[in-house]
Amino acid sequence: MTINFTVSPSFPNERISDWYIFNTWLQRALSLPIHLELYNSFGAQRAAIADGKVDLIYANPFDASLLVREKGFRAIARPEGPPDEMAVITHADGPAREIRNLQPGTRLACSDDPCVNTVGRILLEPANLDGSNIVEHRRETYIQVARELLRGEADVGFLPVEAFDGFSPLIRRDLRALVTSELHVIRHVFLVGPALAERSEELTALLLSMHESEKGRGILEALGARRWLPVQHEDVEFMIDIISTLNQ
Amino acid sequence: MKDMDLADIIGEAVEHVLTYTGGHTRRVYVTPIETPYPHGKLIVSRTDTQGIITQCNPSFVEMSGYGEAELIGQPHCLLRHPDMPAAAFRDLWETVQAGRQWHGYVKNLRKDGGHYWVYATVVPNVRDGRIVGFTSVRREPSREKVALAEAQYQEMRGS
Numbered sequence: 132m133t134i135n136f137t138v139s140p141s142f143p144n145e146r147i148s149d150w151y152i153f154n155t156w157l158q159r160a161l162s163l164p165i166h167l168e169l170y171n172s173f174g175a176q177r178a179a180i181a182d183g184k185v186d187l188i189y190a191n192p193f194d195a196s197l198l199v200r201e202k203g204f205r206a207i208a209r210p211e212g213p214p215d216e217m218a219v220i221t222h223a224d225g226p227a228r229e230i231r232n233l234q235p236g237t238r239l240a241c242s243d244d245p246c247v248n249t250v251g252r253i254l255l256e257p258a259n260l261d262g263s264n265i266v267e268h269r270r271e272t273y274i275q276v277a278r279e280l281l282r283g284e285a286d287v288g289f290l291p292v293e294a295f296d297g298f299s300p301l302i303r304r305d306l307r308a309l310v311t312s313e314l315h316v317i318r319h320v321f322l323v324g325p326a327l328a329e330r331s332e333e334l335t336a337l338l339l340s341m342h343e344s345e346k347g348r349g350i351l352e353a354l355g356a357r358r359w360l361p362v363q364h365e366d367v368e369f370m371i372d373i374i375s376t377l378n379q
Numbered sequence: 380m381k382d383m384d385l386a387d388i389i390g391e392a393v394e395h396v397l398t399y400t401g402g403h404t405r406r407v408y409v410t411p412i413e414t415p416y417p418h419g420k421l422i423v424s425r426t427d428t429q430g431i432i433t434q435c436n437p438s439f440v441e442m443s444g445y446g447e448a449e450l451i452g453q454p455h456c457l458l459r460h461p462d463m464p465a466a467a468f469r470d471l472w473e474t475v476q477a478g479r480q481w482h483g484y485v486k487n488l489r490k491d492g493g494h495y496w497v498y499a500t501v502v503p504n505v506r507d508g509r510i511v512g513f514t515s516v517r518r519e520p521s522r523e524k525v526a527l528a529e530a531q532y533q534e535m536r537g538s
Contacts, residue, residue, distance in 0.1 A: 257521050313417075316423060372502050379480060
């Protein structure tokens with residue numbers, strides 16, 4: 132039996148090869164054939180989840196909600212580090228100094244990342260902006276969102292803070308965060324699906340001790356993490372309860 | 380629930396006596412001072428099925444003006460502002476106890492007698508098919524929506 136593994140498309144492109152290296156490490160450690168499929172959009176990944184083509188996933192918090200509540204997945208670990216936060220970005224020379232300066236008709240550039248877009252829309256609420264009075268430009272990647280802002284084709288853009296901070300100084304110099312979320316409560320998590328449920332304890336132990344070997348530490352560092360931390364089922368349920376409020 | 384302490388109040392206050400479900404009362408002091416909602420933050424708390432606070436995040440503590448130890452174990456209606464009509468909370472409780480989400484604009488009372496407006500969503504925490512408590516998440520509302528809510532609540536109170 133081949134296990135299907137995927138990663139939320141929210142990671143930077145330069146880490147693609149590092150996820151393949153992680154997958155090779157995982158296959159060897161579990162002595163199990165694991166196929167890594169990296170989808171280039173959140174929509175494509177959601178379709179694969181709906182078709183039952185995902186057994187293991189490093190998921191963004193919104194997909195984690197769906198997988199736990201509707202697909203019987205279990206969260207087993209999360210990377211050590213800050214939680215996921217989002218920002219509403221504008222051009223450094225843009226007229227808006229704060230969210231409340233934004234007017235109906237604001238042009239918004241965003242990716243199809245459900246997590247970033249949901250939190251982004253919440254950050255626009257104080258300006259009384261919603262889907263009915265903004266002009267949305269969907270782009271495939273975060274860097275394309277940034278380019279729209281730099282070219283003056285959009286007034287604001289939604290980006291994960293991690294992606295914004297990862298841009299080159301040349302790009303960041305001409306951009307500015309109007310507001311940054313401080314939710315502190317939502318995170319990417321590593322989930323195991325029903326097909327691997329019998330080996331989830333083994334897999335959890337493997338991830339939690341990954342940083343103890345030089346090889347494991349190297350892979351983690353390449354992925355931008357120091358170590359995996361355990362997650363309690365109730366912590367994930369709580370995160371899902373919170374996420375469910377954000378869609379209202 | 381203890382009456383508010385005049386020593387905690389900042390500014391000129393008006394005294395009210397609130398009557399809660401079950402008939403118990405509390406003396407509160409209210410000033411017109413509004414604390415602005417902190418941009419980008421979420422105020423999060425959990426209660427048990429009786430509405431007793433079991434968990435709250437730093438934003439909740441900061442905005443309420445109480446210390447965390449003063450909040451845990453207290454009923455959530457500790458933050459009830461006299462300008463909020465009782466019918467709004469009745470609707471909240473009936474909705475979440477029926478297992479559904481509730482959302483609405485809420486004016487909360489701070490320990491110092493001031494207030495802050497939030498857009499609140501309350502969800503039942505369902506575990507193994509049973510409601511074990513409630514999670515409430517508040518976020519920053521627009522001033523337009525606050526003005527509409529204020530007018531509606533005033534009308535509901537008949538004042």
